[in-house]
Amino acid sequence: MRYAFKAALFAAVSLTALPAFAQNAEGELVVTATRIKAPITNLPADVTIVDADTALSRGQTTLSQALEDTPGLGVVQAGGIGQQTSLFAGGANSYHALVLFDGLRINDPSTPNSSFDAGQDQVNGLSRIEIVEGPMSAVFGSDALGGVINMIARHGRDGALNARLDVAAGSLETMQAAAGVDGTLGNFRYAITAEAFATDGFDLTPRRMVTHTGNEDGARSGAITGVFDLQLAPTFSFDLLTRHREARADIDVFDFEFAPPFREYRDESVDAEIAQNDLSLARLGATWAVSDALSFRATFGGIDQDRVQERFGALTDSFSGQRRFGDLTLDWRAGDLGALRDVALVAGITDEREEVAIAQGFGFPPPFAFTRAEQKQTSAFVTAQGRAGLVNLTGAARIDDYDGFGTQTTWRVGASLEATDYARIYGAYGTSFRAPSLYERFSSAGAPGLDSEKGESWELGAEARFGAFGQAVGVEINGLYRHTVLRDMIDFAGFTYANVDEAKIDTAEVGLALRPAEWLTLHGGYIYTDAQDTVAGAQLLRRPENVWLVSADVAYGAFNGRLSWRSVGARQDFLYGDDSFGVSGLIGEAPQYDVVRASLGYEFSTSVQAYIAADNLLDETYEAASGIASAPRSVMFGLRLRP
Numbered sequence: 001m002r003y004a005f006k007a008a009l010f011a012a013v014s015l016t017a018l019p020a021f022a023q024n025a026e027g028e029l030v031v032t033a034t035r036i037k038a039p040i041t042n043l044p045a046d047v048t049i050v051d052a053d054t055a056l057s058r059g060q061t062t063l064s065q066a067l068e069d070t071p072g073l074g075v076v077q078a079g080g081i082g083q084q085t086s087l088f089a090g091g092a093n094s095y096h097a098l099v100l101f102d103g104l105r106i107n108d109p110s111t112p113n114s115s116f117d118a119g120q121d122q123v124n125g126l127s128r129i130e131i132v133e134g135p136m137s138a139v140f141g142s143d144a145l146g147g148v149i150n151m152i153a154r155h156g157r158d159g160a161l162n163a164r165l166d167v168a169a170g171s172l173e174t175m176q177a178a179a180g181v182d183g184t185l186g187n188f189r190y191a192i193t194a195e196a197f198a199t200d201g202f203d204l205t206p207r208r209m210v211t212h213t214g215n216e217d218g219a220r221s222g223a224i225t226g227v228f229d230l231q232l233a234p235t236f237s238f239d240l241l242t243r244h245r246e247a248r249a250d251i252d253v254f255d256f257e258f259a260p261p262f263r264e265y266r267d268e269s270v271d272a273e274i275a276q277n278d279l280s281l282a283r284l285g286a287t288w289a290v291s292d293a294l295s296f297r298a299t300f301g302g303i304d305q306d307r308v309q310e311r312f313g314a315l316t317d318s319f320s321g322q323r324r325f326g327d328l329t330l331d332w333r334a335g336d337l338g339a340l341r342d343v344a345l346v347a348g349i350t351d352e353r354e355e356v357a358i359a360q361g362f363g364f365p366p367p368f369a370f371t372r373a374e375q376k377q378t379s380a381f382v383t384a385q386g387r388a389g390l391v392n393l394t395g396a397a398r399i400d401d402y403d404g405f406g407t408q409t410t411w412r413v414g415a416s417l418e419a420t421d422y423a424r425i426y427g428a429y430g431t432s433f434r435a436p437s438l439y440e441r442f443s444s445a446g447a448p449g450l451d452s453e454k455g456e457s458w459e460l461g462a463e464a465r466f467g468a469f470g471q472a473v474g475v476e477i478n479g480l481y482r483h484t485v486l487r488d489m490i491d492f493a494g495f496t497y498a499n500v501d502e503a504k505i506d507t508a509e510v511g512l513a514l515r516p517a518e519w520l521t522l523h524g525g526y527i528y529t530d531a532q533d534t535v536a537g538a539q540l541l542r543r544p545e546n547v548w549l550v551s552a553d554v555a556y557g558a559f560n561g562r563l564s565w566r567s568v569g570a571r572q573d574f575l576y577g578d579d580s581f582g583v584s585g586l587i588g589e590a591p592q593y594d595v596v597r598a599s600l601g602y603e604f605s606t607s608v609q610a611y612i613a614a615d616n617l618l619d620e621t622y623e624a625a626s627g628i629a630s631a632p633r634s635v636m637f638g639l640r641l642r643p
Contacts, residue, residue, distance in 0.1 A: 028040040028041065030043070030047055030049065031130075032130040032132050032148055032150040033130075033132045033136075033139070034139065034383045034394050035139060036331075036345075036346055036384075038344075041416075042387075042392040043414075043416065043426075044392070044394060044414030044416040044426035044428045045132050045133075045414065045426075045428060046072065046133040046134055046461065046480055046482075047130065047131070047132050048070050048071065048131040048133075049128055049129070049130055050066050050067065050070065050128060050129040050131070051127075051128050052066070052128055052129070052154075053127075056123065056124065057560060057611060057640070058601070058611070059168070059612070059613025059636050060123070060599075061122055061123065061166075061176050061197070061636075062122055062197070063085075063118050063119075063121040063122065063123055063129075063151070064077050064119055066123050066129060067087070067129065068566070069549055069551065070131050071525050071549065072089070072091075072133050072507060072527055073088070073089055073131060073133065074087070074542065074543065074544070076094075077119055077630070077631075079204045079217065079629065079630070079631070080199065080201050080202060080630070081174065081197065081199050081219060081631070082220065082247065082249050083219060083249055083251075084249075085118040085119035086118070086625075087099070088146070088542065088543060089131075089148075089149070090133040090134055090146040090457075090482060090484065090505070091482075091484065091505040091506075091543055092145050092484065092486065092503075092505060092531075093113075093145075094115050094542075095111075095113040095143065095434070096143065096144075096145035096147075096434060096455075097116065097143070097144075097149060098136065098141075098143040098149070099118070099148075099149045099150075099151075100140070100148060100149070100151065101150075101241075101281060102151065102153045102227075102241055102283075104241070104283050104301065104303070105141075105303075105323065106303055108307075109305065109321035109322070109354045109437070110319040110321030110356045110439075111321075113437050113439070113440065114437040117277070119249075120221050120247040121221070121245065122221070123151075124164075124180065124193055124195040125193035125223065125243075127153065127154045129149065129150065130148075130150045131147065131150075132147055133146065134428065134430065134457055135412065135431060135432035135455055135456070135457045136148045136412070136430070136432070137398065137408075137410040137430075137431065137433050137455075138396035138398045138410040138411045138431070139381065139383055139396050139412070141379055141381075141398060141400050141410075142434055143435075144432055145455040153191070153227045153241065153243075154180065154182060154193060154225075154227065155229075156182045156183055156184050156190050156191045156227070156228075156229065157182055157183065157184070158183075158184055159183050160183045160184070160185055161181060162181065162182050162183050163180070163181050163641075163642075163643055164178070164179065164180040164181075164193075164641070164642055165179050165641040166178040166179075166638065166639070166640050167638065168636050168639070169636070169637060170635050170636035170637055172199050172200055172201055172202055173199060173200035173218075174197065175197065175199075176195075176196070176638070177196055177197075178194065178195035178196070179194050180192060180194070187230060187231040188228070188230050189230075190226070190227070191225075192225070192227075193225045194222075195222070196220070196222035196223070197219075198218070199220070200216045200218045201218040201219055202217065203217060203252075204628050204629055205628075205629065206621075206628070206629040207621070209578055210578065211580040217252065218249070218250050219247070219248065219249035219250065220247065221248075222245070222246055222247075223243065223244065223245035223246070226240070226243070227240075228240045234289075235288060235290070236288050236289070238286050239284070239287070240282070241281070241283045241301075242281070242282045242283075243280070243282075244278075244280045244281075245278065245279045246276070246278045247274075247277040247278070248273060248274055248276060249274045249277070250272070251274060252272065253311065272309075272310070272311045273309070273310055273311075275308045275310040275315075276306055276307060277307050278304075278305070279303065279304070279305050281303040281304075282302065283300070284300060285297060285299035293332060293333045293334065293335065294330075294332050294333075295330075297329045298326075299325075299326070299327055299329075300325065300326040301324075301325065302325060303323050304321075304322045305320070305321045305322070306320050307320075314365050315361070315365060315366065316360075316361040316362070316365065316366065317358075317360045318357075318358070318359045320356065320358070321355065322354070322355050322356075323354050325350060325352040326351050327348055327349060327350040329347070330347045330348065331344075332344070332346075339388055339389075340386040340388055341386065341388070342386060342387050345382065345383070346382070346383050346384075347380075347381065347382040347383075348380070348381055348382075349378070349379065349380045350378065350381075351376075352377050352379070353374065353376045354375055354438060355373070355374040355438075356371065356372070356439065357371070358372075358439065358443070369443065371438070371444070372442075374438070375402060375403050375404060375438060377400055377402045377403065378401050379398060379399065380398070380399050381396065381399075382398075384396070390418045390419075391415050391416065391417050392415065392418075393414070394412075394413070394415075394428075395411075396411065396412045398411070404441070404448060405435070405436065405451060408433045410431045410432055410433060411430065412429070412430030414426065414427065414428030414430075415428075422464060423464040423465070424462070424464075426460070426462070427460045427461070428458065429458040430456070430457055431454070431456045431457075432454070432455040433452045433453060433455065434453040436451070436452065436453075436490055436497070440490055440497045441497075445492070445495060445496050445497055446496070446497055447496050447497045450497060450499060451488050451499050452488065453486060453488050453489050453490060454487045455484060455486045455487070456485055457482060457483065457484040458482070459481065460480070461479060461481070462479050462480075463477070464476070464477050464478075468514075469515060473515065474514065474515045474516070475514055476511075476512070476513040477513075478510070479509065479510045479511075480507075480509040481506075481507070481508045482506070482508075483504075483506050484503075484507075485505075486501075486503040487502050488502075489501035489502060501535050502534045502535055503531065503532060503533055503534060503540060504531075504532045505529070505530070505531045506528075506531075507527065507529050508527070508528040509528075510526050511523070511525040512524045512525070519556040520553070520554055521553045522552050523550065523551045523552075524548075524549070525549040525550075526546070526547070527547040529544065530545065531543040538572065539571070539572040540572070541572050541573055541574070542572070542625070543571055543572075544568050544569040544571040544592075545570070546569035547567065547568055548565075549564070549566055550565045551563065551565070558602055558603045559600070559601070559602055560600075561600040561601065562598065562599050563596075564596070564597045564598075565594065566594070566595045566597075568592065568593055568624070569592050570589050570590065570592045572589060573589075573590040573625070573626040574586065574587060574626055574627070575587065576626060576627035593620060593622035594618070595616055595622075596617040596620075597613070597614065597617060598613070598614045598617050599613040599614070600612055606642070608639070608641055608642075609639070609640040610637075610638065610639050610640075611637075611640070612635065612636070612637050613635070613636050613638070614633065614634070615631060615634050615636075616631055616633045616634065617633060619633035
């Protein structure tokens with residue numbers, strides 16, 4: 001079945017599609033917060049938009065680079081480009097961030113906790129990324145306790161043929177390339193992007209450790225994305241989204257000495273690698289516009305994810321997961337209903353099935369442990385928004401019914417008050433959940449009767465804009481406070497999983513933007529996080545209490561440039577000594593670190609841009625994930641062609 005699906009995916013790449021979550025490239029219209037396209041200033045939510053072309057012009061070619069300056073989103077990369085990267089949204093755990101590709105869920109079902117690795121993807125095939133922090137299960141279901149990251153694919157533009165080419169090369173023998181074509185041919189729209197990178201990398205074992213040898217840990221990745229649409233009639237269209245990505249990476253591994261004090265030892269092996277890290281996805285959809293106010297949409301598709309770890313050329317672990325889905329959605333723009341204006345509603349039902357096959361050898365040829373399992377779920381949801389006077393209102397409710405552990409009901413409500421034309425105050429309250437993964441339920445340490453993790457959260461925020469420095473909007477300020485409680489969290493109780501943990505997370509964000517000149521914008525931000533494991537009475541790991549973000553953006557004539565500084569405060573983590581040993585379960589404080597990044601671009605014409613970008617400009621030695629070296633200073637030179 002898995003291979004038949006992949007064959008169908010590649011055959012389908014020559015067909016048609018328009019993503020269900022297509023965005024208006026002009027203006028600040030988003031859909032991820034409610035599934036209804038709306039101005040970002042109307043939404044009672046913490047929403048950030050990352051424009052892919054802007055990121056590329058700064059040399060931020062990978063997903064992790066594009067996301068790293070998002071306030072409130074922790075991006076922890078275990079090494080350099082191509083290495084495993086975790087996303088911590090809203091102070092919650094990394095597996096509490098739901099990641100979508102054009103609205104399609106791509107969290108990996110074969111990982112122990114259904115998390116997403118953000119280290120393998122580039123952004124050349126994207127038009128933008130929408131990040132919504134806070135509980136979003138009422139809109140998207142499981143995993144969205146901390147927030148949602150939605151990668152929006154590029155779509156066909158006007159004109160029969162538009163071409164793009166991006167190439168870059170630099171430090172650590174790194175090379176990147178991407179090429180794309182898109183356009184419109186009558187009733188047919190298309191966009192195809194191919195992208196790849198390769199790097200020799202550096203030794204992931206920190207220099208402070210005695211096992212550091214200088215052996216390079218490289219990585220490579222390649223992907224092709226297709227987005228197509230065919231308008232068969234004025235009221236009926238078909239669409240198709242396809243993507244296939246292949247990646248691999250060298251790694252350093254931990255060996256376990258089964259003798260007191262049960263210490264872990266990092267083995268600097270040139271023969272350990274993630275030999276396969278592949279993702280295939282496809283979605284076929286049909287939309288029927290009954291009228292200007294009412295439309296129906298049906299889609300079906302799925303994802304395949306396959307990872308293989310090898311050592312000395314022999315397979316040690318393999319993880320395979322697949323997800324299949326079908327859904328039906330109603331979109332109704334009701335207009336004015338009594339005192340409510342601009343009322344819109346989206347309702348839908350979804351049927352989904354997941355399967356995993358996992359073989360683990362724990363450093364030796366498997367299977368010492370083998371897991372094969374599947375589960376099904378059906379869901380129904382409704383989201384709505386409208387306006388009453390100066391107040392924008394949103395609401396969402398969802399029911400998810402899973403085989404084996406019952407029904408989960410979540411909801412979210414919010415309001416945004418336009419205090420003046422230049423200021424607003426907003427608030428929201430919502431509940432969320434994470435279904436136990438198939439690994440947590442059915443592995444050798446699993447517990448089939450696990451309950452879902454549950455969360456509830458409220459937040460208050462404010463934004464204001466002022467004229468200053470001769471600019472219509474010369475000053476912008478914003479602030480946000482969020483309180484989250486997580487219950488029935490899944491962790492080990494002895495040798496099996498159980499719902500044993502609880503957490504309390506308080507986050508606060510403040511931001512300031514100044515435009516002292518038309519060509520200069522200054523940004524500053526501070527994020528405070530208090531993430532407590534209330535059962536253990538300790539801080540949650542890898543959540544720094546203090547993060548500072550400062551940047552200066554310049555756009556002057558043909559030049560554009562950016563200088564940014566990110567300061568990540570001390571945080572709790574598993575610690576490993578300079579001798580490469582770590583006592584099992586030892587947790588301590590990882591030190592604060594600073595990262596400075598700079599880029600400078602020049603447009604020779606509207607079709608040709610060159611740039612230079614430097615990461616870790618001050619060449620600071622640090623470990624974003626304790627025990628794994630973060631990237632040294634690196635410089636990339638790039639050329640972007642848009643004939």
